[in-house]
Amino acid sequence: xxxxxxxxxxxxxEDARQFLEAEFPKDIRAKxxxxxxxxxDDYVRWQKILFEKGWAAPNWPEEHGGxxxxxxxxxxxxxxxxxxGAPEPVAFGMKMVAPVIYSYGNEEQKKRFLPxxxxxxxxxxxxxxxxxxxxxxxxxxxxxxxxxxxYIVNGTKTWNTLGQYADWIFCLVRTDNSVKKQExxxxxxxxxxxxxxxxxxxxxxxxxxxxxxxxxxxxxxxxENLIGEENQGWTYxxxxxxxxxxxxxxxxxxxxxxxxxRALAAKIADGHGGxxxxxxxxxxxxxxxxxxxxxxxxxxxRALAAVSVGKAPGPESSILKVVGTEVAQFIDELYMELAALQSLPxxxxxxxxxxSGEEVGENGEAAxxxxxxxxxxxxxxxxxxxxxxxxxxxxxxGL
Amino acid sequence: xxxxxxxxxVHRHYSFDDRSAIxxxxxxxxxxxxELFAELGWLTVPFSEDDGGFxxxxxxxxxxxxxxxKAMVVEPFVPTAVLSGGxxxxxxxxxxxxxxxxxxxxGKLQLAAALYEADGxxxxxxxxxxxxxxxxxxxxxxxKILVLNGEAAKQLxxxxxxxxxxxxxxxxxVVLIDSDSTGVHKKAYTTVDGHRAAQISFTDVRxxxxxxxxxxxxxxxxxxxxxxxxxxxxSAEAVGALDMLLQKTVEYSKTRKQFGTAIGTFQxxxxxxxxxxxxxxxxxxxxxxxxxxxxxxxxxxxxxxxxSAAKSRVGRAIRKVGQEAVQLHGGIxxxxxxxxxxxxKRVTGIETLFGNSDFHTARFASF
Numbered sequence: 001x002x003x004x005x006x007x008x009x010x011x012x013x014e015d016a017r018q019f020l021e022a023e024f025p026k027d028i029r030a031k032x033x034x035x036x037x038x039x040x041d042d043y044v045r046w047q048k049i050l051f052e053k054g055w056a057a058p059n060w061p062e063e064h065g066g067x068x069x070x071x072x073x074x075x076x077x078x079x080x081x082x083x084x085g086a087p088e089p090v091a092f093g094m095k096m097v098a099p100v101i102y103s104y105g106n107e108e109q110k111k112r113f114l115p116x117x118x119x120x121x122x123x124x125x126x127x128x129x130x131x132x133x134x135x136x137x138x139x140x141x142x143x144x145x146x147x148x149x150x151y152i153v154n155g156t157k158t159w160n161t162l163g164q165y166a167d168w169i170f171c172l173v174r175t176d177n178s179v180k181k182q183e184x185x186x187x188x189x190x191x192x193x194x195x196x197x198x199x200x201x202x203x204x205x206x207x208x209x210x211x212x213x214x215x216x217x218x219x220x221x222x223x224e225n226l227i228g229e230e231n232q233g234w235t236y237x238x239x240x241x242x243x244x245x246x247x248x249x250x251x252x253x254x255x256x257x258x259x260x261x262r263a264l265a266a267k268i269a270d271g272h273g274g275x276x277x278x279x280x281x282x283x284x285x286x287x288x289x290x291x292x293x294x295x296x297x298x299x300x301x302r303a304l305a306a307v308s309v310g311k312a313p314g315p316e317s318s319i320l321k322v323v324g325t326e327v328a329q330f331i332d333e334l335y336m337e338l339a340a341l342q343s344l345p346x347x348x349x350x351x352x353x354x355x356s357g358e359e360v361g362e363n364g365e366a367a368x369x370x371x372x373x374x375x376x377x378x379x380x381x382x383x384x385x386x387x388x389x390x391x392x393x394x395x396x397x398g399l
Numbered sequence: 400x401x402x403x404x405x406x407x408x409v410h411r412h413y414s415f416d417d418r419s420a421i422x423x424x425x426x427x428x429x430x431x432x433x434e435l436f437a438e439l440g441w442l443t444v445p446f447s448e449d450d451g452g453f454x455x456x457x458x459x460x461x462x463x464x465x466x467x468x469k470a471m472v473v474e475p476f477v478p479t480a481v482l483s484g485g486x487x488x489x490x491x492x493x494x495x496x497x498x499x500x501x502x503x504x505x506g507k508l509q510l511a512a513a514l515y516e517a518d519g520x521x522x523x524x525x526x527x528x529x530x531x532x533x534x535x536x537x538x539x540x541x542x543k544i545l546v547l548n549g550e551a552a553k554q555l556x557x558x559x560x561x562x563x564x565x566x567x568x569x570x571x572x573v574v575l576i577d578s579d580s581t582g583v584h585k586k587a588y589t590t591v592d593g594h595r596a597a598q599i600s601f602t603d604v605r606x607x608x609x610x611x612x613x614x615x616x617x618x619x620x621x622x623x624x625x626x627x628x629x630x631x632x633x634s635a636e637a638v639g640a641l642d643m644l645l646q647k648t649v650e651y652s653k654t655r656k657q658f659g660t661a662i663g664t665f666q667x668x669x670x671x672x673x674x675x676x677x678x679x680x681x682x683x684x685x686x687x688x689x690x691x692x693x694x695x696x697x698x699x700x701x702x703x704x705x706x707s708a709a710k711s712r713v714g715r716a717i718r719k720v721g722q723e724a725v726q727l728h729g730g731i732x733x734x735x736x737x738x739x740x741x742x743x744k745r746v747t748g749i750e751t752l753f754g755n756s757d758f759h760t761a762r763f764a765s766f
Contacts (some may be wrong), residue, residue, distance in 0.1 A: 136657035205740040271520030
């Protein structure tokens with residue numbers, strides 16, 4: 001692991017920058033800058049541009065369409081993406097189900113599903129959590145009973161993000177009740193158009209219907225949609241969760257947000273004739289966040305270095321999840337503090353495409369409290385931060 | 400007695416569902432509830448007996464507001480009765496009091512104080528809204544942000560500069576401006592915590608000089624005192640809301656089962672709830688301290704210092720208890736359907752209102 005980039009890496013950084021400058025659609029970039037919520041079409045359009053370039057899935061093996069980049073290149077690319085405010089490809093297809101399919105699926109499944117994920121032709125969502133199975137995910141009860149060539153699925157999934165857009169859902173389902181809870185779970189792919197599926201929005205406190213409950217009533221799923229072996233789903237899911245956790249550190253995004261925060265603070269009046277950016281208390285808070293991000297960045301680089309010499313992402317990835325989400329939430333707090341009284345208006349329409357009314361506040365100030373509220377989810381999802389600490393206790397510290 | 404009366408009111412008229420319906424209504428608060436406030440005498444609580452009130456004790460307001468906080472009452476008690484009413488009581492002449500305080504206490508007049516400006520942050524002396532004298536009128540130009548109850552208010556109490564430069568402590572006056580005056584433009588909105596507010600601009604608004612409250616140019620100290628009393632009130636409201644967050648979290652931890660047992664049996668979570676309890680108790684204690692100081696005969700500066708101490712410390716409790724309540728509830732804690740998310744939003748709003756912890760810590764240190 002080197003602290004400085006090589007000449008090739010610097011060239012790659014420049015290539016990535018030029019690509020984003022030229023190809024990241026200006027209208028989407030403007031939306032991101034004005035904090036307008038992106039729609040399905042924005043994500044898909046951008047992901048298809050990445051696909052055309054061959055850069056849609058840096059983490060995939062090359063044989064399935066991955067970029068073959070080194071860990072450092074992936075890192076550089078992620079940083080450039082964040083710098084332009086370019087959204088990461090929606091994780092559910094690209095980063096979550098695809099690794100399970102190419103690792104544990106059969107050849108036919110790989111051929112059937114991976115190309116459409118890579119080209120963003122199909123939108124995937126996740127069916128893991130249930131109303132009574134949150135942190136204790138393995139206690140899930142949604143059942144899949146084999147009847148001839150089909151499974152009959154019954155149950156309820158919750159915290160399903162953006163399922164309203166989805167074509168397919170990957171689910172953990174119970175296929176055996178007679179064994180230890182982790183041993184009776186299977187990994188099933190389900191077409192959202194199948195009769196018996198109902199998607200019902202859950203409104204969050206920021207006013208958005210970002211998540212859903214998904215109800216399954218006698219949903220017939222062909223057995224060929226089972227990934228790997230029956231009752232091995234928990235093993236596959238755990239691998240997937242480790243991938244999810246490494247993606248969760250969000251260092252590039254946090255760095256860019258802190259840079260922008262600093263720039264905004266330099267412009268915003270402190271009410272006493274100076275700028276907030278010169279206020280010693282606020283300055284200290286930004287500095288603390290920057291230091292935490294630096295420590296996190298090098299923790300991530302160490303984890304990446306371990307992966308690059310052939311080790312799977314280990315329980316150390318829990319560190320990235322805990323610290324990455326906590327620092328992001330701290331940055332949310334700083335943005336809210338920066339906006340002060342202008343963080344209080346609840347004007348979600350102002351951040352929806354097509355708003356033409358009179359705006360309240362500047363620089364997206366009125367979005368800061370909403371972001372703070374919404375992003376409290378980050379320490380809850382992907383295995384809550386309490387669960388991550390359990391993992392560290394058991395798998396690392398041997399407690 | 401006051402506590403008992405609010406608890407009865409909440410029990411009868413202010414369930415979570417009642418409140419949700421009120422939020423959806425066009426005014427954003429309930430006129431029936433407001434009438435009840437008047438009937439029950441609550442609108443007289445902020446005022447001295449000389450002004451026809453119940454006594455004006457901060458300790459009484461604390462009791463009232465704490466109960467409001469538990470139920471997340473959205474009726475504009477603080478903007479109308481404490482903040483605007485307090486300014487009129489402090490600065491107004493007999494006629495101005497007669498015309499405003501009497502209908503206010505009868506529940507017939509809504510008021511709002513327009514004190515904060517976009518580039519002033521929390522500094523109440525940062526006043527760039529200008530009132531230029533023209534014959535027997537002022538001509539007012541400028542703008543205010545986050546005017547609580549600005550939409551419903553019939554009269555606005557606006558801090559204006561009648562002399563000096565934009566952050567001078569001298570030269571600030573408070574004028575009563577009729578909401579219907581030509582040149583008053585309101586952009587009304589709901590706040591993140593379910594209250595109504597407005598951003599208001601004034602373009603060549605003509606106001607009779609007689610509408611100035613108190614001596615021209617000398618209003619700042621009264622503004623600061625009125626805001627301090629309002630700050631004490633929202634801090635007390637937060638104390639009630641934080642207690643409720645703790646109570647809801649403890650209840651939930653006893654019923655939510657994961658890994659075959661109630662999550663409240665996990666020691667890691669128990670200690671976090673114990674920490675929440677400690678925060679709630681410290682918040683209550685320091686607000687009580689500030690309320691007692693406001694009711695005593697100490698100099699204004701000491702009162703201000705006490706209020707800043709309270710708001711600063713309550714702000715810290717809000718961060719901690721609010722975030723932990725949500726985290727311990729998990730995803731359900733950030734949904735609209737549960738009261739916990741709404742309590743979290745209200746206390747977060749209060750954290751910013753009238754200056755956040757950093758502002759009040761610095762103010763505490765400045766005396």
